[in-house]
Amino acid sequence: MQPPRLLLLLFLLLLLPGTWADPEGSCKLYLFQTFTFHNTNFVDISAWATLEDIVFAALQKYTWKILYFHPWVYPALPAAEWENLENLFRVYVHNFILSLSADARQYQTPYPFVAQCMAGCELYPNRTSRAFVYVGYNGQDFLTFDVDNATWLFCQDTSLSRYVQAVLQNYTAFSELVDVLFNDTCVDDMEVLLRYGKTALERQEPPVATVFARTPRPDQLLLVCHVTGFYPRPISVAWLRDGQEVPPGPELNTSAILPNADLTYQLRSVLAVAPHDGHSYACRVRHRSLGTRSLLIPWGNSEVVLIAGLGAGLLTAVAVAAITMLWVWRRRKHQQMEESESRNSILSKEA
Known part of the structure; x- marks a missing residue:
């Protein structure tokens, strides 16, 4: 049985980085991967997926299990499909490390070195879209996949890049699968995730x-x-x-x-x-x-001006309050004197 297309999409996206502009109003699905080859025996691995700027899943470093960072992520696929994805990724990681280690020996690549990948798709407001696959080596652009022509292109002309390009280009089944997934299914699958993550994506915090x-x-x-x-x-x-x-x-x-x-x-x-x-x-x-x-x-x-205006206002308020209190005090004093004189007059008449 063929794996579901979203499962294949996530699997391939996690395989294969780069930097490019992100026009406002577009929707983006990114998947990243970094392999740090410290020496012939130790490779540090990290992989994660983002919807817009939300990291919604990642690969656990030592168990190679997928971690889900939001409650809406896991229901996007049946449990069996997530399990299949983990198994596929474990196989991929194992083979990728063996293959790259063999290439490093053949080309006497000095350690440490880093291989990075980014892939995904972007949907624009006018409903057009584009897909992309970038491969990086030691922090520099290395290879890209021309989705429209199903062709691998090297970004730097070296013996290593030509070798890797030839290997990938001759692996026609893999290139065709990448082409189908990114041209035909990536946007559809992203829209599914956008529906599940709608509340998180619509969060607003004022500056x-x-x-x-x-x-x-x-x-x-x-x-x-x-x-x-x-x-x-x-x-x-x-x-x-x-x-x-x-x-x-x-x-x-x-x-x-x-x-x-x-x-x-x-x-x-x-x-x-x-x-x-x-x-x-x-x-x-x-x-x-x-x-x-x-x-x-x-x-x-x-x-x-604002500060000066505030100071003048405070002084005016203090002055008004002082005048008001003085008037009230004099008024009460006058009333007390009138009441005292009235009481004295009454007592005098009674006497």
Whole structure:
């Protein structure tokens, strides 16, 4: 009996990394694998799968069992199919280590070395899609699989890359299977997982932003906008000068979006300005969790105005309160004097 197509998809994806752009609005299924060959006797293995940016499954290091990190993952397949997947992966890992170790001996590859793979598919809002398979060696691109033409291409022209390319290209059954899975089934299977993980994928955490300044030298001021704690990943951060957005340029430097330990994200945007240039600056943050609103965090003159206005308001409030208390005290004193005079007049008449 042939293994189910999702089982085969997950198995092949876990076999075979790279880096590429991820346009906003697309849906992505990634599967990663890393083999670290420390020496001829010890190989460290890690493999994991992500739906969007959620790690939903991974390979346990020593038992080679699949771990499920969310309650919605395991019901996506019957238990027997997950068991078959584990068994297939164990066979693959064993054979992969033997094969790569033999190649290392043949080409006298120095230890340690690292083999990495990434594969998956991406679905765009217009319902078009693309699939990909990347192979890396010691942190560099090594091979890619042209899904449209079912052809392995090397990224670096070396004797080792030509050898591995020839081996994979001659293994036509494997290439054809990869071609069918990625062209015909990857997106369908990803949509199944998207339905199961809908609640987790729709989680929203609003950003928290702070603005502060640094002075690396007397003639330069660095305004830093630190934005953290947001989810999902897409976000827009811009600097406003006198209410107008600062265009990209050498004075503007925004970091990559980085993960936090609590499964949210953070970034920094730094704007270099001249001290006391007379302009007002503010950091504007837009994010899905904020809806149509934006965070606007001012710095400089606008901040000083806010603080000065707050001080003046407090002084006014204190003055009003003091006048009111003085008036109330005088009013009560006057009433007490009138009551005392009235009592004395009554006592005098009675006498």
